Amino acid sequence: MADYNPQEIETKWQKRWAEARVFETEADSTKPKYYVLEMLPYPSGTMHMGHMRNYAIGDVVARVKRMRGFNVLHPMGWDAFGLPAENAAIKNNTHPRIWTNNNVGEFQRTLRRFGFSYDWRREISTCEPEYYRWNQWFFLQMLERGLAYRKKSRVNWCPKCATVLANEQVVNGGYCWRHEDTLVESRELEQWFLKTTAYADQLVDDLKQLEGTWPERVITMQRNWIGRSEGARVKFALADVPGAPPIEIFTTRIDTIYGATAIILAPTHPLVTKLLDGSPNRADAEGQLARMRQTSVKTEDLATAEKVGFFTGRHASNPFSNEKISIWVANFVLMEYGTGAIMAVPAHDERDFEFCRKYGLPVRVVVQPSEGEALVEVEMTAAFDEHQNGKLVNSGPFNGLSPDEAIVKMTAFAEQKGFGRGEVVFRLRDWGISRQRYWGTPIPVVYCPEHGLEPVPYKDLPVLLPPHPKLTGEGESPLASTPEFVNTTCPKCGGPARRETDTMDTFVDSSWYFYRYCDPHNAEAPFDPAKVAYWFPIDQYIGGITHAILHLLYSRFWSKVMRDLGLVKHNEPIFRLFTQGMIQKGGVTMSKSRGNVVGAIDMAEKYGADTSRLYTLFAAPPEKDLEWSEESIEGSWRFLNRVFRLVDKHASAIRDTQNWNFDAKGMTDKERDLIRVTYQTLLRVTQDFEKRWHFNSAIAQIMELTNEIYLSEPLENGVRPEIRKEVLEILTLLLAPMTPHIAEEMWEMLGHEDGLWKAPWPVLTDGQLELAKDQEVEIPVQVNGRVRTILRVPAGLSEAELVAKANADPAVARHLAARRIVKVIFRPNKLLNLVVE
RNA sequence: GCCCGGGUGGCGGAAUGGCAGACGCUGAGGACUUAAAAUCCUCCGGGGAUUUUUCCUCAUGUGGGUUCGACUCCCACCCCGGGCACCA
Numbered sequence: 001m002a003d004y005n006p007q008e009i010e011t012k013w014q015k016r017w018a019e020a021r022v023f024e025t026e027a028d029s030t031k032p033k034y035y036v037l038e039m040l041p042y043p044s045g046t047m048h049m050g051h052m053r054n055y056a057i058g059d060v061v062a063r064v065k066r067m068r069g070f071n072v073l074h075p076m077g078w079d080a081f082g083l084p085a086e087n088a089a090i091k092n093n094t095h096p097r098i099w100t101n102n103n104v105g106e107f108q109r110t111l112r113r114f115g116f117s118y119d120w121r122r123e124i125s126t127c128e129p130e131y132y133r134w135n136q137w138f139f140l141q142m143l144e145r146g147l148a149y150r151k152k153s154r155v156n157w158c159p160k161c162a163t164v165l166a167n168e169q170v171v172n173g174g175y176c177w178r179h180e181d182t183l184v185e186s187r188e189l190e191q192w193f194l195k196t197t198a199y200a201d202q203l204v205d206d207l208k209q210l211e212g213t214w215p216e217r218v219i220t221m222q223r224n225w226i227g228r229s230e231g232a233r234v235k236f237a238l239a240d241v242p243g244a245p246p247i248e249i250f251t252t253r254i255d256t257i258y259g260a261t262a263i264i265l266a267p268t269h270p271l272v273t274k275l276l277d278g279s280p281n282r283a284d285a286e287g288q289l290a291r292m293r294q295t296s297v298k299t300e301d302l303a304t305a306e307k308v309g310f311f312t313g314r315h316a317s318n319p320f321s322n323e324k325i326s327i328w329v330a331n332f333v334l335m336e337y338g339t340g341a342i343m344a345v346p347a348h349d350e351r352d353f354e355f356c357r358k359y360g361l362p363v364r365v366v367v368q369p370s371e372g373e374a375l376v377e378v379e380m381t382a383a384f385d386e387h388q389n390g391k392l393v394n395s396g397p398f399n400g401l402s403p404d405e406a407i408v409k410m411t412a413f414a415e416q417k418g419f420g421r422g423e424v425v426f427r428l429r430d431w432g433i434s435r436q437r438y439w440g441t442p443i444p445v446v447y448c449p450e451h452g453l454e455p456v457p458y459k460d461l462p463v464l465l466p467p468h469p470k471l472t473g474e475g476e477s478p479l480a481s482t483p484e485f486v487n488t489t490c491p492k493c494g495g496p497a498r499r500e501t502d503t504m505d506t507f508v509d510s511s512w513y514f515y516r517y518c519d520p521h522n523a524e525a526p527f528d529p530a531k532v533a534y535w536f537p538i539d540q541y542i543g544g545i546t547h548a549i550l551h552l553l554y555s556r557f558w559s560k561v562m563r564d565l566g567l568v569k570h571n572e573p574i575f576r577l578f579t580q581g582m583i584q585k586g587g588v589t590m591s592k593s594r595g596n597v598v599g600a601i602d603m604a605e606k607y608g609a610d611t612s613r614l615y616t617l618f619a620a621p622p623e624k625d626l627e628w629s630e631e632s633i634e635g636s637w638r639f640l641n642r643v644f645r646l647v648d649k650h651a652s653a654i655r656d657t658q659n660w661n662f663d664a665k666g667m668t669d670k671e672r673d674l675i676r677v678t679y680q681t682l683l684r685v686t687q688d689f690e691k692r693w694h695f696n697s698a699i700a701q702i703m704e705l706t707n708e709i710y711l712s713e714p715l716e717n718g719v720r721p722e723i724r725k726e727v728l729e730i731l732t733l734l735l736a737p738m739t740p741h742i743a744e745e746m747w748e749m750l751g752h753e754d755g756l757w758k759a760p761w762p763v764l765t766d767g768q769l770e771l772a773k774d775q776e777v778e779i780p781v782q783v784n785g786r787v788r789t790i791l792r793v794p795a796g797l798s799e800a801e802l803v804a805k806a807n808a809d810p811a812v813a814r815h816l817a818a819r820r821i822v823k824v825i826f827r828p829n830k831l832l833n834l835v836v837e
Numbered sequence: 838g839c840c841c842g843g844g845u846g847g848c849g850g851a852a853u854g855g856c857a858g859a860c861g862c863u864g865a866g867g868a869c870u871u872a873a874a875a876u877c878c879u880c881c882g883g884g885g886a887u888u889u890u891u892c893c894u895c896a897u898g899u900g901g902g903u904u905c906g907a908c909u910c911c912c913a914c915c916c917c918g919g920g921c922a923c924c925a
Contacts, residue, residue, distance in 0.1 A: 217841050217920075224840080227924060251925060264925095307923080337924045344925090350838095351923050427924055545919085618861070619849060625918090632849065635861045645876085697851065700860035707860090710877080780856045785906040787856055811892085825905050831855045835905045 004644035006608025010741040014115050022757045023117040025073055027518075027534040034070035035535045036062045037514055039543030039551070042079045043103035047110040048597035049628060050583040050590035053616040056738075057580055057695070058542045059116045060617065063737035064689050066117070067761035073535050075517040076111060076118040078104050080127035081506045083161055083178065086439040090471050096439040100127055110600050114609040115741055122520045126509035131516065132441040133462030134526040135508050138558075140444060140455050141565055147195045150453070155432060157187040163436045164191065169550070192443055192502060193430040196557050200426040203556055204228050206571050213576040218548045225549050227427025232411045233339060234420035236263055236316035238275075239324050247271060247316055247327070250338030250425055253348065254414070255406035258395040259366035260343035261356060263316045263327045264309065266335035267292040272312070275327060279313035285329070292331045307332045307355045319419040320410070321396065330355060338425050346383065347375070353383040366394045367403055431554065433505040438469045438478040440503030448490035448497040457491050463499070477501040510551055511558035514538060514573065529567055536568065537575040545579040552577070578693070581625040583616070590628065598628055610739035611637045617695040617738055640742055643706055643731065647746040650715065650724055655751030660722035662767050670718040672771070674709065678727045679772035681705040682762060685734050695738070702734050725750065733762055774829070781806045782833040783815040791832075799826040806832055 017023065027033075038058040041051060062074040078100075085096035092099070104125060111118070124131055142148040156165040158176040165184060169177040176182045196203070204226045207219050231252035238244045247263055265272055267289055276282050276289075288310050309330030317324050332351060333342055346356035346363045356363060365375045367390040375384055384390070392401050398410060414420030434443070442463040444456035456463055466485040469478045479485050479501035490497040512526070518535045519527035543551075552574070559573040582589040585596040603612040615636040620626040667675070681701050688698035709715070709731070715724050729750055736743035736756055747756040764772065777795050779802065780787045789811040793802065803824060806812045816836060825833035 220841065221920065224921060229924070231925080249925085253925080332923045332925095334924065342925045349925070351925075354923090425924080548920085621850085624843090624850095627849070629849070629862075632862050639861085642876095694851095696849095697860080700851070703860055713877095778856080782855085782906075785855095785904095790856065823905060825855090827855065831906090833855080833905055 002648055004641050004742070006610060006640075006741070007605075009745045010113075010115060010604075010609050013741045013744045014112065016744075016755060017115075017117075017757065020755065020757070022755070023074065024119050024121055025071055027531050028071050029534065031071040032069070033073065033535055034062075034065040034540075035073045035538045036065065036540045037073075037075065037517075037538050037542070039541070039547060040077045040079045040510065040513060041107060042082060042084075043100065043107045044084050045103065045592050046597075047107055047600040048583075048590055048592075049600055049603060049612070049616060050597070052114060052600050052612065053583055053622075053626070054542060054544070054580055055111065055114065055116050056613045056616050057578070057622050058540075059613075059740075060689070060695060060737045061540055061542075062117050063740060064761065066757075067733075067737070067759065069760065072117075073517065074116075074118055075122040075124075075520075076116070076120070077122075077124035077513060077517070078107065078126065079506065079510055079513075080104060080125045081132070081440045081509055083163070083437060083439070086437055086471060089439075096471075097127065100439075110604075113601060113604050114613065117740070122517050124513060124516055124520050126506070126513060127439070129462045129464055130521075130523070131513075132509070134512075134516070135441040135504060136444040136456070136461050136463060137458065137526060138512070138561075139504070139508075140458065140461075142194060142561065143445070143455055145564075147198060147561060148192060149195065150190060150192050152188060152190050153193075153432070154186050155189050155191055156184045157189075158182060158184055161437075164189065164432060164434055189434075191432050191434040192500075192504075193432050194557075196431045196554075197426060197428055199557055199560050200226055200228070200428050201424075202560055202571070203428070203553065204426075206556070209572055210574075210577075214574075215545075215577065215579050218545070218552065218577060218579065221548045222553055225428065225553065229425050229427075231338075231423060231425060232407075232414060232420050233423045234343070234414055235319065236325075236343070237319070238327075239315040239317045241275070241314060244274065245271075246419075247341050248339045249341045249343050250423065251343055253345065253403070253407070254410045254420070255392060255395075255398070255401075255403045256345040256348045256366050257318065257320050257343065257410065258392075258398075259345040259347050259364045260318060260325060261346060261362045261364060262325050262344040264330045264333050264342050264344050264355070265312075265327065266333040266340040267329055267331060268335040269329070269333075269340045271341075272329055275312045275314045281311060281313045285310050285312065289329065292329070307351070307358065309355065309359065311359075319414070319417070326361070328359075336429070337427065347377065347380065348383050348385050350383045350385060353380075364394060366392060368393050431505075431507075431557070433508060434502040435505055436477040436501075437503055438465065438471055440506060441508060442479065442485075443500045443502050443504060445500045446488055446490060446497045447500070448493065448495060450495055451490055451492045454491050454497070460491070477503065479503070507550060507554050511554040512562070514541075514555075515562075515568075526567070532568055537570050537573055540576045540578065541574045542578045542580060544582065548579070578622070580622050581620065583626050583628055585628045587627070589625075603633075607633060607637050608640075608741075610742045611640055614640065614699065614739050618699045619696070621694060621696050639703055639706070640739060642710070643735070644742060644746065646706065646709060647728055647732065647749055650728060651746075651749040651751075653716070654721045654725040654728070655749065657721040657725050657751075660720075660726045662765065662771075664767070664771060667723075668718045670712060671720065671723050672775075674712055674715075674719060674727055675723060675771050676774070677705060677708045678730050679764060679768055682730055682734065682764065683772060686761070689737065698734075699738070702731065705731060705734075730762055732756070733759060777829045779829070780831055781809070781812055782831065783812060784835055785833060786815075788812050788815050795829055797829075799824065799828075799832075802826065802832050803834070806834065 036058055038054050062072050066072045080100050085100045088099045089096040126132065139148055156170050158165050158179065160176060160179040160182045165176060170184050171177045176184055204223060207223055210219055229252050231250055232254045233248055233250050235246040235248050237246045276285050307330060309328045312327045312329060314327045315324045316327050344352040344356055346353040347365045348367055363377045363380060365377055368374050369390050387403050390403055392398050392406050398406050411422045442465060444461060444463045446454050446456060448454055466482045470481050471478050486499050486501060488497055488499050515527050515532055518531040522528060555573060562568050563571065584590060588594055590597050615633040618636055619632060684701050685698045688694040709727065732743050732746045744756045774795050776792055779791050779793060781789050781791055789809050791805055819836040821834050821836055823835035
């Protein structure tokens with residue numbers, strides 16, 4: 001009699017797995033491959049159970065696939081660059097590398113303690129020169145192709161981070177994604193960009209390939225983020241400024257152009273100052289303009305702010321109607337989108353309606369609903385903006401067309417006349433990657449007084465971070481105040497030159513790390529394309545919904561660039577994506593900053609890794625958020641003890657028994673019942689693992705099986721040792737993907753000298769499938785859809801026989817009374833429903 | 838405002854058109870024990886009738902609908918969570 005001692009068992013098996021190198025894999029074209037990956041963690045502080053859920057799910061998948069004969073790649077690494085390391089280093093007067101490496105050590109120890117089946121030889125850390133040199137290599141490749149460029153731009157500046165943020169890192173309408181209480185400011189700086197917009201079309205089109213294997217909402221979020229709009233660009237000539245260039249506007253509703261009653265420019269539109277030159281309204285206008293230009297960058301405010309604007313005193317003429325309309329400037333028109341100028345069609349656009357009513361601009365209906373009452377301008381209280389359902393009026397030669405027809409014809413007309421053309425506009429902007437911080441990948445270019453911007457030659461990569469930076473957390477990049485880094489020579493002329501001092505956004509690191517896992521120690525190239533061709537695409541990627549836009553969009557972009565560089569063949573790197581729910585405590589997501597974490601190591605020490613893993617899988621389906629409960633985890637602990645005692649009790653009697661030959665002859669009823677429930681459990685659990693990912697109900701099934709076995713105790717009475725062995729072995733194998741250590745231990749107790757890691761997932765023969773079938777079934781008998789009795793009958797009973805039995809049953813007879821049966825619904829082995837008058 | 842999720846016992850959850858509440862937690866009772874813990878067994882949605890047994894009835898956010906039959910499908914609404922938010 002031994003007690004279940006998880007600390008001892010878990011250490012023992014982790015050691016054996018490592019010695020036998022069980023989880024180390026190589027590309028092998030003779031075997032089917034399976035690449036399962038969990039998003040790489042940012043190593044900060046200690047790991048909590050919120051992290052572990054992600055890895056527990058991935059490990060189940062990896063272990064099930066291995067048992068099913070796949071060559072499984074399951075790697076782990078560290079997203080090791082980033083601001084917290086630098087901030088912590090400043091605070092503690094240490095080096096970011098020391099802080100980072102300590103955390104990496106802590107994270108690695110925790111993951112190892114949980115027994116996750118990673119191939120640790122493939123571990124990568126993005127802050128190592130062996131890794132980030134390839135960030136620089138990719139950057140130079142993009143620079144050569146015009147996909148990396150520098151421009152002066154208004155940027156999002158987080159005063160706390162003291163650096164620039166990408167648009168995607170500005171959250172909640174104007175706050176820093178790391179400091180959710182800090183408002184992002186707007187500044188003008190020279191910045192490096194990657195041309196994500198060059199792939200905007202593909203990024204949106206290829207989302208179709210992901211339908212069915214990616215969560216719908218992730219696809220929708222990406223589609224909205226890219227924001228593709230088809231419309232037209234139209235030139236409005238200036239009516240009262242001779243020789244001035246026309247104003248170009250973008251619209252998706254060119255069909256409503258006869259209803260345009262004003263042109264509105266963004267406050268920062270370059271034409272605004274020209275228009276105001278010599279305008280009678282000038283003084284007044286400039287005051288308003290100044291106010292508009294300095295309003296906050298909070299998009300949330302923008303959305304709810306009242307629309308304000310002013311008349312420039314100038315007019316433009318509508319190229320379709322030659323009508324003169326006034327030109328305005330207003331706060332709700334954005335310079336960053338389209339052309340920074342719009343035509344206001346108040347009758348058919350909600351925003352324009354609001355603006356024009358406020359300033360008394362005319363409203364003119366040009367699309368009348370095809371059903372119901374006709375619109376009357378003065379009575380309108382809202383714009384009529386339906387596409388589908390209307391026809392054009394007051395629109396010259398286009399009267400009578402539907403809006404959709406009119407869009408096509410009017411765009412063609414504008415193109416023919418030379419004052420407009422069809423255009424597709426994206427909301428997506430280029431990816432600003434410059435960061436004015438130390439702990440990131442140096443951007444590999446130098447500035448020569450003679451030759452200007454020069455890329456660092458490939459042979460000189462990596463450009464290493466200087467080992468002794470001056471970190472202050474303020475002002476420009478710490479690299480700029482590190483002379484031994486900045487001062488260099490021009491690769492072209494050898495004269496003195498300055499290095500670029502910006503470093504790369506850390507999303508660069510995570511955009512391609514999963515390729516490096518395929519060939520992590522390659523010193524000649526980012527990876528061997530042949531190895532990537534074997535392992536890719538990632539069969540299953542698992543992570544939080546928080547990365548639905550940023551990380552996944554950049555990764556998709558990077559893959560497409562790599563494809564165009566000829567490094568990979570696929571369009572999309574990730575075949576199947578799963579977004580798991582968060583672990584919460586007290587109703588909010590577990591996180592260090594909220595101070596509600598449950599430490600992973602603490603749980604492993606208290607209950608063991610197996611219990612901790614089991615509980616995160618059992619408490620809720622994996623896609624849903626899960627409220628951590630210290631009381632509930634006790635149930636998982638009790639269950640594993642219960643299983644262990646069961647195996648322990650029978651082990652000595654059955655360990656040396658021959659395996660059962662599956663001969664059904666001579667089986668006792670008790671044996672049949674046990675075998676049936678065991679096989680049925682196996683079939684259902686297999687389904688839950690492979691098809692539905694319902695780990696929680698898989699565990700429930702295994703618990704039920706365990707309860708059944710307990711109720712059949714003592715098994716020695718009427719169950720032969722070989723059948724006991726069959727039942728307990730299957731129970732053990734079912735648990736193996738989720739609680740691998742205890743499963744290995746029990747497998748050994750059951751007499752196996754080879755590790756369970758060598759055992760395949762059980763597959764039933766036809767004979768065994770026969771034994772899995774019910775011989776007797778319980779059939780609910782309904783009268784008019786209400787259950788009146790449950791009959792226990794032999795499986796496969798015919799309708800007639802069942803109806804006869806039902807009629808004979810007093811509980812049914814009572815409800816049939818003397819009424820006539822008008823219809824019989826019969827589902828074999830399932831249900832009988834008698835419909836009476 | 839728009840777009841997604843979701844709403845089932847005291848709690849986490851199960852059931853993808855066929856016995857609502859599997860499994861687990863909590864709680865109650867029993868066995869074992871000098872005792873406790875652990876363990877094993879039983880019970881546990883509401884109301885009513887019958888009271889050793891069983892039967893009826895209500896119940897899956899609300900109201901309709903489809904169906905022999907609806908937690909499940911359809912329509913409308915309410916509430917909760919998340920995402921987007923002047924993108925022309």
